[in-house]
Amino acid sequence: MRKWNFRILYLLLIGPLAGQAIGEERVIPEFDRWDAEDIMEICAGCHGIYAQGTPDGEYPRLAGMNPEYLAHQIELFKTRKRINIPMIPYATDHELPPEDVRTITAYLASIELPRHMSPLDPNKEFDALARLEESKKVTNIPHYPGNPKAGGKLYKKECASCHGSKGEGRWDKRVPMLTGQHSKYLLRQIENIRKGERFHDSPEDAELFREYSDQEIADILAWLSWQDD
Secondary structure, three states: OOEEEEEEEOOOOOOOOOOOOOOOEEEEEEEEHHHHHHHHHHHHHHHOOOOOOOOOOOOOOOOOOOHHHHHHHHHHHHOOOOOOHHHOOOOOOOOOOHHHHHHHHHHHHHOOOOOOOOOOOOOOOOOHHHHHHHHHHOOOOOOOOOOHHHHHHHHHHHOHHHHOOOOOOEHHHOEOOOOOOOHHHHHHHHHHHHOOOOOOOOOOHHHHHHHOOHHHHHHHHHHHHOOOO
16 A cells, blocks of 8 residues: 655745644654545545535534544544544444544545635636536635624633634644634534533633633634634
8 A cells, every 4th residue: 555644844935724824844644545535435424525524513624633633532532521423433443443543633634725716827728627626625714703803812812822823723732723613613612611511621611611701702703714814
């Protein structure tokens, strides 16, 4: 089997993809692409063929996320420390043994989702099918209703130290990106943290999230939704 090794350095001249920090170096483990694509056929049923997730917040975007973070979440599903009904049939060592987890998480991390369509080349014949396929990969989060200016202030106060100044996440700390993730999915997770159904950083975090009003949460989501424009 052919092995693929990805060492990705996003430079200022290239510009970041959705949810990725400018100039951040991200090392993706070696993986077998053909095995990964076989596993992805199962994941794609919910998360999409490009792991782009769904705008309704039911399934998160997984593309471009830290493989160690993804592997940790799978382990939480396996041990039932994090409950997610659709994942129960798949989050077992039988369906997802450790080797498959390493393969699929590296593959997911390697998927690049552009923020915008590439510009048309007037010197080339227009290819409608290719344009349609390209459009399926574009992930640009619609502006969430709220006050992004107020949300930015709250975000910088409570979230930026871990999730990055623009919500790009911290690859080295296994902290997930928020920019480029679907707003309704983020809202669902915040609600779960508030109810104590999902662990954040510490048990006290549930109370911290409850201190913010629904409008303040909406403002933070609004600010995040502007960061991948």
